[in-house]
Amino acid sequence: MSGTTMIVLIVFISVGSGVIYDMYKKHLEFKHKMQNNNSDSNKQLSAVNAEVLALKERVQTxxxxxxxxxxxxxxxxNKL
Structure with a gap:
């Protein structure tokens, strides 16, 4: 293997690992955002479910x- 090939290979590995690391960081950030959105959605869903139950009770009454x-x-x- 020539010296030029080794330099190109080292640069390629360095750049490639940097790109993969950045992609992984972005994936973790996205996953964290999705978990926060899901927890907010779950809170809203719980509130809506509680309201629906209260309305059902009122309708039954x-x-x-x-x-x-x-x-x-x-x-x-009263009509008379």
Missing amino acids: LEAIVTDSSFAVKQEI
């Missing part, structure tokens, strides 16, 4: 009131 027979009688009396 309203359905119970409207389907109650005494409510229908009160409505008939």
Whole structure:
């Protein structure tokens, strides 16, 4: 192997390892950002789920009131 070939090979290995290291750093940064986004999304999802459960309970209460027979009688009396 000639001296020029060895120099080119050393430069190629040095540059290549630097590029691979930078790619790995970018990958880790991206992974960290995605984890933060996922945790924010999970918090929002939990809040929405809690709100949906509260609304379902309210709807059940309203359905119970409207389907109650005494409510229908009160409505008939109010119409008169």
